[in-house]
Amino acid sequence: MTDLMPAAVHQPVTETWPTLARPRSNPVRRYGAATAIRLIARDLPATIHLDSNRSYGLGGPAMRVHRTAAFLDRLGQDAGSGFGEAYLAGDWDPEPGTDLADLLVPFAERFSNEETRHLLPKWAQSLRWLVTRSQPGEQENDRAGARENVSRHYDLSNAMFSEFLDPTLTYSSAYFGDAAAADLATASYDELTAAQLHKLDSILDAAGVRSGSRVLDIGCGWASLAIRAAQRGAWVTAITIASQQALLAQRRTAEAGVGDRVQVALRDYRDQIGEFDAVLSVEMIEAVGERYWPVYFDAIERRLAPGGVGVVQAIVMPHERMLATRNTFTWVQKYIFPGGLIPSIKVIEEVTAQHTGLRADVIRHLGADYARTLRIWRNRFVDQWPAIGALGFDDTFRRMWEFYLAYSEAGFRTGYLDDVQLLLTRR
Incomplete structure (x- = not known):
């Protein structure tokens, strides 16, 4: 899997931000995250560009994933924080000209709409416990x-x-x-x-x-x-x-x-x-x-x-x-x-x-x-x-x-x- 990463892409200082260190690669979790993205994007009025030849979604506000492997590893490791952590780490950005909130609205709409509240089908939702963390004591x-x-x-x-x-x-x-x-x-x-x-x-x-x-x-x-x-x-x-x-x-x-x-x-x-x-x-x-x-x-x-x-x-x-x-x-x-x-x-x-x-x-x-x-x-x-x-x-x-x-x-x-x-x- 090739990551197409422009020189200007953000890279966090992991000594300062240890939680943003790139997670250890796990092919099973990475595959699960990629599958989840495909399922989510089937009727999502936004576009997810994973790399040069893979884009998902119905159009609209677009995001560009710079480091596909790291992005998928983060999502596969923690469903609650992975997407936001990937942004902090510089793994993805809105496409130029796309406002960040405008991009996030289609995802939020899926939660707020009673008919489309769950981003994943029921069979996939049943597996969320594998990548969901509980609040620490x-x-x-x-x-x-x-x-x-x-x-x-x-x-x-x-x-x-x-x-x-x-x-x-x-x-x-x-x-x-x-x-x-x-x-x-x-x-x-x-x-x-x-x-x-x-x-x-x-x-x-x-x-x-x-x-x-x-x-x-x-x-x-x-x-x-x-x-x-x-x-x-x-x-x-x-x-x-x-x-x-x-x-x-x-x-x-x-x-x-x-x-x-x-x-x-x-x-x-x-x-x-x-x-x-x-x-x-x-x-x-x-x-x-x-x-x-x-x-x-x-x-x-x-x-x-x-x-x-x-x-x-x-x-x-x-x-x-x-x-x-x-x-x-x-x-x-x-x-x-x-x-x-x-x-x-x-x-x-x-x-x-x-x-x-x-x-x-x-x-x-x-x-x-x-x-x-x-x-x-x-x-x-x-x-x-x-x-x-x-x-x-x-x-x-x-x-x-x-x-x-x-x-x-x-x-x-x-x-x-x-x-x-x-x-x-x-x-």
Whole structure:
């Protein structure tokens, strides 16, 4: 098998990225991966160029595999991570002129469409256990594990996040309203701050936050929501378990002139005490872990004062897909969010009903808004790469984040993922 590899093809430094070392060749696994590609591509509206004389798919967005043997070896070794790892390693790229997210959309559509959800026929699906990994025990989200998992992402570099997020440093879906459905090619960094403030205000409005309100922000990020609430006259306790994030959040509240109204604490949500009129948590549940979902919602209920309400913004996926993938070890868990698991709306409703006295009602869907947010972040990340690279990150890191942002965008564009705001009230 010949690999046609141009000189400019990316090659990772395996001393820095040991998980990207080329796997040992296994003819059986390689043959299985090649067979899977042929089966997947039979009705896939995309093109996979494996080498100079083998192309699969129905046309549309195209990818070029530079190192066919390595690509197939990675897919044959790990179904959950192999495709993404092959991109990090430089084994494949989108064809020139093809946007990475546009290429990933046809694959995501196969998962989101009920009739074509499974990429492989049933007989092939029965063999997936041979190439599927389980989540490692060291990613458990007890107090120590959660701190380590969260730190690996959110303490990566405050300066890096500052380069591609908008000035509010809000790292969750913005709320564009009707503009969310506009052509993504028109998505502009200039529109992001207003949309993020719109999202923050939508949460505070839903929670009834006003002057004098006592607010708890669980997983506060870099304090954009806490600052916005304090600017309304609220008293805010903002907690995170990412140490570098907490330091910057404290500085930002002081710079915003609300340091006297916001207490930023390095604290696990399980250790918080007190009563609050509003408990808010934006895109933090994805890092909690299935085992701790009842604990998380119980903590919210315990912190609510009589008459108080909670608002949770959560990334969700269809319930059946969550059940099918909850015990697998995915590329995102391995490289981006260790210990993470995306819930479904149904499981949130079940957990709150069975373990708390809370009722969870969806008040807003932001899936299209997240796709637009991610496109803006990715464009900005690429534009700012010279400054980000100067912080000490290499080209493999760049490919990892481009893939993560594009992969996520494709999920929201196809409905495989959604983002919802939930109102939590006592039954």
